[in-house]
Amino acid sequence: MFALVDCNSFFASCEKVFRPDLDGKPVAVLSNNDGCIVARSPEAKQLIPMQATLYSVQDLVKQGKLHVFSSNPVLYKDMSRRVIQTLQHFSPEVEQYSIDEAFLGLHGFTKADLTDYGHKIRTTVKQWTGIPVSVGIAKTKTLAKLAAHGAKRHPDLDGVLDFGTLADPDAVLASIDVGEVWGIGRNLKAKLNSMGIKTVLQLKNADERLIKKTFGILGLRTVLELRGTACFPMEPVAAPVTMRIVSRSFGHLVTELSDIKEAVATYTTRCAEKLRADGLVAGHFTVAIRTSYYRAKNQYVAARSVALDPPTHDTAVLIHEAMQLAEAAFTPGYEYLKAKVIATDLTPVGEVQGSLFAAPVDTEKRDKLMQTMDSLNRKLCPDAVKFGALGLKPTWAMRSEYFSQRYTTHWGELPTVKVWQMVKPTSTRLPCKPVR
Amino acid sequence: MGFPVPGDAIEQSLDLNHHLIHNPAATFFMRVEGDMVAGQAVQPGDLLLVDRSRVAQDGSLVVAAIAGTLQVLRVEQHQGQLVPPGWQRGTDGDIDICGVVAHLIRKV
Numbered sequence: 001m002f003a004l005v006d007c008n009s010f011f012a013s014c015e016k017v018f019r020p021d022l023d024g025k026p027v028a029v030l031s032n033n034d035g036c037i038v039a040r041s042p043e044a045k046q047l048i049p050m051q052a053t054l055y056s057v058q059d060l061v062k063q064g065k066l067h068v069f070s071s072n073p074v075l076y077k078d079m080s081r082r083v084i085q086t087l088q089h090f091s092p093e094v095e096q097y098s099i100d101e102a103f104l105g106l107h108g109f110t111k112a113d114l115t116d117y118g119h120k121i122r123t124t125v126k127q128w129t130g131i132p133v134s135v136g137i138a139k140t141k142t143l144a145k146l147a148a149h150g151a152k153r154h155p156d157l158d159g160v161l162d163f164g165t166l167a168d169p170d171a172v173l174a175s176i177d178v179g180e181v182w183g184i185g186r187n188l189k190a191k192l193n194s195m196g197i198k199t200v201l202q203l204k205n206a207d208e209r210l211i212k213k214t215f216g217i218l219g220l221r222t223v224l225e226l227r228g229t230a231c232f233p234m235e236p237v238a239a240p241v242t243m244r245i246v247s248r249s250f251g252h253l254v255t256e257l258s259d260i261k262e263a264v265a266t267y268t269t270r271c272a273e274k275l276r277a278d279g280l281v282a283g284h285f286t287v288a289i290r291t292s293y294y295r296a297k298n299q300y301v302a303a304r305s306v307a308l309d310p311p312t313h314d315t316a317v318l319i320h321e322a323m324q325l326a327e328a329a330f331t332p333g334y335e336y337l338k339a340k341v342i343a344t345d346l347t348p349v350g351e352v353q354g355s356l357f358a359a360p361v362d363t364e365k366r367d368k369l370m371q372t373m374d375s376l377n378r379k380l381c382p383d384a385v386k387f388g389a390l391g392l393k394p395t396w397a398m399r400s401e402y403f404s405q406r407y408t409t410h411w412g413e414l415p416t417v418k419v420w421q422m423v424k425p426t427s428t429r430l431p432c433k434p435v436r
Numbered sequence: 437m438g439f440p441v442p443g444d445a446i447e448q449s450l451d452l453n454h455h456l457i458h459n460p461a462a463t464f465f466m467r468v469e470g471d472m473v474a475g476q477a478v479q480p481g482d483l484l485l486v487d488r489s490r491v492a493q494d495g496s497l498v499v500a501a502i503a504g505t506l507q508v509l510r511v512e513q514h515q516g517q518l519v520p521p522g523w524q525r526g527t528d529g530d531i532d533i534c535g536v537v538a539h540l541i542r543k544v
Binding site for chain 2: 018020021023081082083085086124125128129130407408411414415416417418419420421422
């Protein structure tokens with residue numbers, strides 16, 4: 001048996017944990033760069049659509065009817081870690097599937113008490129972390145995901161649905177769009193629809209050979225999972241990292257090469273920090289820049305790559321390469337919206353082979369420098385020590401006007417509490433007028 | 437001539453995190469702000485380790501949401517409910533206990 005635990009409106013829920021004044025109020029979280037709404041609390045769902053732009057909801061924000069927050073990834077990541085840690089009390093097999101979803105392997109549990117167990121998981125996660133979750137339980141991961149979906153949509157279920165307890169599971173599957181099935185994206189859905197498969201039940205009863213022929217073994221496995229045969233096992237160990245990407249939109253459209261280079265240098269610095277934190281070195285590095293997709297005219301996309309020999313995670317080396325790549329990719333006359341740096345061909349530091357051709361580098365000295373920079377930046381503030389290429393006052397930086405606090409990871413941003421005081425009965429005396 | 441470092445007697449140094457935090461998933465640091473209140477154990481500037489997994493009992497020091505703000509206070513058992521001393525549920529509003537203060541750290 002499997003359970004899928006899915007955090008409800010995760011980013012919005014994180015913003016509410018330390019703000020009891022927002023209890024019961026509509027809260028929405030913006031994408032990077034304050035572009036559009038990416039998460040809504042249940043109250044906000046009644047008010048605004050997903051993907052709404054900040055511009056379209058600004059009246060509600062000004063009137064105080066909607067509370068918006070800029071994306072606060074540091075907070076979300078820490079809260080996610082706490083949820084996963086809590087779930088590990090409920091099963092030795094926990095597989096984090098995304099920042100707000102995890103599968104639990106429930107082997108050896110008897111069928112009767114699984115709904116109760118789901119409720120226990122739900123109340124514990126809420127109590128320990130403040131995050132509300134939905135729990136779907138079923139014989140396969142694909143069905144557990146559908147069950148979690150159902151638990152979220154039907155308030156009378158109180159957030160938990162054990163698929164095995166449904167009186168008529170096929171009737172339920174017939175009422176769900178095939179696009180809701182795990183692994184079926186927009187393209188697959190269109191293809192299935194063209195074959196006359198519109199509901200989950202139709203997919204479950206589809207001809208095995210036809211599915212295998214059209215969608216390959218993965219498609220067949222999905223059908224078998226819908227029929228109750230587990231084909232996707234637990235994968236508790238996170239898949240090894242194959243690439244590190246840092247990608248962000250600029251605060252406004254950028255036309256100058258100097259601005260692009262500053263941005264690319266900054267993203268490269270972040271990327272190198274991530275590589276060092278994971279103990280990896282990159283053998284390949286790519287810089288990509290592009291204009292907005294939403295403009296009909298003057299679109300431009302370019303990417304340039306370089307092989308790194310020997311592989312490295314040295315910020316200075318990576319910035320040096322990235323600057324040349326950015327120059328090569330840049331063409332004047334366009335308004336750029338986004339830059340991206342990608343480190344690939346990653347290997348653990350200890351497994352790097354010496355290079356036949358490149359000149360030897362004094363890696364010990366360089367490593368010490370990088371370690372010193374990382375620890376200073378961790379202790380003081382990000383970019384307290386940085387390379388000159390990052391610029392002093394970025395004009396291209398992302399907008400994040402509605403930033404909340406990093407409540408759980410920064411000493412200066414902890415939640416604050418007042419000392420409780422019995423409120424004294426208010427005085428009935430009128431305020432005296434000042435004597436002239 | 438000095439004594440040799442006894443290699444097998446070395447243990448890990450004392451770790452405050454380990455000593456103070458029993459449930460890392462549910463423990464949050466919070467800072468006390470505002471004015472000094474007479475007769476209170478908690479003072480502005482104190483660092484609170486709040487464990488959300490601990491169940492509050494009669495006499496517990498807790499952090500609770502009262503009137504939309506987080507407040508630290510001691511609760512008493514009163515007619516089957518945990519409330520601050522002298523509190524009247526209904527007339528005085530609602531109190532929602534977030535967690536129990538497991539430790540208090542004060543700079544001296």
